[in-house]
Amino acid sequence: MAIWCQTLALDRWRQAEGCAPGEGPDAAPLVLTMDTAHGPRIEAANPAALAEGAAPGMMLADARTLCPRLDLRPADPAGDLAFLERFAVWAQRWGPWSALDAPEGVLVDVSAVAHLFGGEARLLADVVACCAGRGLAVRVAIAPTAGAAWALAHHGPERAILAPEDDPLARLADLPVAALRLDPDVLLVLRRLGLKRIGDLVRVESGAGDRASGRDALRRRFRTRHAASANPLIRLDQLIGHVPEPLLPVTMPEVPLVQRRLMEPIRHRDPLDTVMIDLAADMERLLEGRGEGARRLDLAMWRVDGEVLTRRLELAAATREATHICRLFAAKLDDIDAGFGIEMVRLTASWAQPLPLGQADLEAAAEEHGTSLAACIDRLSVRLGAGAVRRPVLHASHIPERSLRWQAPLEPEPLHQEELRFHARPTKLLDKAEAISVLYASPDGYPRRFRWRGEVHEVARVEGPERIAPEWWRERGNARLRDYYRVEDGLGRRYWIYRSGLPDDGRGGMPVWFLQGLCG
C-alpha cells in the first residue's frame, strides 16, 4: 500500500498554525519558500495561492508579479522528513512494516492484512479517515508491487486497488510515464521520443509487429543506465514484479522505559522521592541488562487531572548509577506542582549509549587479594601493546630460532613433541646469532679461541658437534648445515656457538661461526 501525503508541507504548517484548511491565515494566498542560489523558490502553495497563479517550483519573484499580496513562510524540509519518519512508524498500525518514500510518501506492507480491516476498500477508507483526522490529505492505493502502488497513488484514481489477479499493464497503461518514478531528465527523453503513457512504453518494449527495431533502439538507449530511477525498462519490470525492489523498512528503536502506576495519587515530595529511587533502580537494572548507559533521561508524571509534567535530564557521560540519577533529578523536582496528585510516573532513557559492564570494586578487590592473571595481562597489554606480552611455545623444527613460536599468553598451547632430553640447550637465545671470529686447529675441528663483542674467550672445554641439517623442504638449496658446540671458557662462562657449513660442502666459501645462545 502506498500512502501519498499530497500537501505534507502545507499540512504541517497548518497544524503548527492551528488552523483548518481555507480558514484563518490559510484563507489568504500563501506559499512556503526555500532559499536557493537564485533567490527564494516556492516549495508549496495553498489553494488560494494556486488560484492566483503561484505554483510549486516557481521563483518567488515571478509569483509576486502575478500576485503581489502573496504571503510567504519558510519551508522546513528537515522537519517534514522527521515527521514522515514518525508517520511511517505510525503507519505500521496497518501493516507489519513500512518504508519511507521520501519526500512525501510512505509504503506499507499490507500483505494478508486487509481482512483485519474488513477488506481492502475499507482498509483504504480507514487510512484516509485516520489521516484526515490528523489533518493530512492523502491519496492511497493498494497493489501487489510497491511500484504499482506508488503509480496508482500518485497518478491513478482515488483509492485504487490493483488485485493480484488483475493484469497490471492493462490497468496502468493509461498512466503517464511519470508514474514510473523516473528522474526528470529521463522523463524528458521519453517525452521527446513520444512515449507519454506507460502503455506506449509497453507497446514498444514488447516489440509487437514491425516494432522490433524500436525495442532494440530503446534497449540500446538505456543500456548503460543501471540506476532504477534512470532506466524506464527496469522500472517497468519492477512495476510488474519481474525484478525485485528492496525497500528499507522503518523500525522504531526500543527505548528503555520503566514506570510505576501508583495505587493512590501522591501529592507530597517524600513519596515521590521514594518512587524516584525505585524507578532509578529499575532503570539501572534495565540498562545493565542491555549493556547501556543513559545520556538523556525523561521523567514524566501523569496527574490525576490529565496534565503530564515532564522533566528532562542530560548527562555528560553515559551512566546508569541509580544514586547519581536520583541526586540529579532531586534538584529538578523542587518546583513540581502535584495538583490533585500524581498517579503514574514514567522514566525513559531516550538517549542511551553502550556502556560495558564494570565491576565496581575492582580496584579494591585487586588491592586486597591481587589481580587475576587475565586482568594482569590486560593491564600489561594495554600499556605495553598487545605484542609485548607473549608466551613461547615449541614448534616442530630443529633449527633453534624456528623451534619457538610466540603466541598470546592465555591461548591454549598447541600439541608438540617434547624436546629430547639429551639435547643440552642454552637458557637464553640471542634474537639474531652474532658472528664471531674463531681460531681453530682444523676447519672442521673444535674451536680453540673466539672473539665475541670485543672480548677474547679461550675455550677450555667443548662438546660437539651437534649437527642440525638445513630444512631442505623449506630452505633454498644452498642453505648450509650447522654444527653446534657447547663451549666453556677459562672463567666458566658457557656459550652455544655454531659453524655454518663445512669447508668442502660446495655451498660457499669458508664456514662462518656464530654465537647463538648463552648457557646459564
Next chain:
Amino acid sequence: MELASLPRAVELVHAGARNPHWHPGVAPALHSEIFAASSDGGGMGALLALAGAALRQRERGRVEERALLWVQDKAAIRLSGRPYPPGLPQGLRHRVIHVAADSAKDALFALEEGLRCRDLACVIGEIGGNPKEMSFTASRRLTLAAERHDVPLFVLRHDARPDLGSARMRWQVCSAPSVPPLWDRGAPGHPSWHAELFRARGHAPGEWTLRDDGHALGAERIAAPDHGDLVPDAGARSLATG
C-alpha cells in the same frame, strides 16, 4: 626498655650469632637482585637456580602450574637475548609468560603489575645497565609490592653498578668453572657459579659457590677473613608491615 631485646655479649662478639650466614635452606627473600655481566650467562643460571629453590620451597612438592612472568627491557634483550624454554629448568620451561618492555620504566611497571597478580608463581625481571628509573624509590616499590602480595621477585641487572636498592638480598654473580662430567672430561659439565652476597637483611655477607642439580640447590661457602660485625643488624622486619 626490655632487657631481652638487647644484644647479648656473645652476639656482639660473634657476628654469626645474630646474623647467621645464608644457606640454601633458609626462607628465600621475596626481592632478590643479582648483578652479573651481560656476556656471562651465569647470572641468569644462578637466578634460575635461586628461583627454582624458592619455588620448590614454597610449593613443597605440590604440582604447581602457576605461570612465571619474565620481564625484559630492550637493553636486556639486546645484550643477552630472550629466554629459550628448551634450555630452562624442567619445572619452569612451560610456565613462562614473556614481557618485552621498550624501556626500563615500562619494565618496572610490568614487574609491579606482575607482583600484584595472585596467579603468578614468581616474577623475573631483567634490566640492562643503570637506567635512572631504576632508583631506590622504584626498588622500594617493588619490595613493598612483593612483600604485600607474597610473590617472589628476582631481578637480574646486566652490566650494572650496585647502586642503591632495597632488595632483601643482593648478589654479585659470575660463572665458575663447572664440575667435569663423569664420562667426558673435556665437555662442559654441570654449571656452577661464584656468588657473592654483598647485602642482605638478616644475613651476614659472604661468598658461595652455587650449584644446582635440578632437585636441590647446593652451596659451598668460600671462607673469607672475618672482619667482625661491621654491618649492624637491620632485622628481618618486613617493609610492608612497617
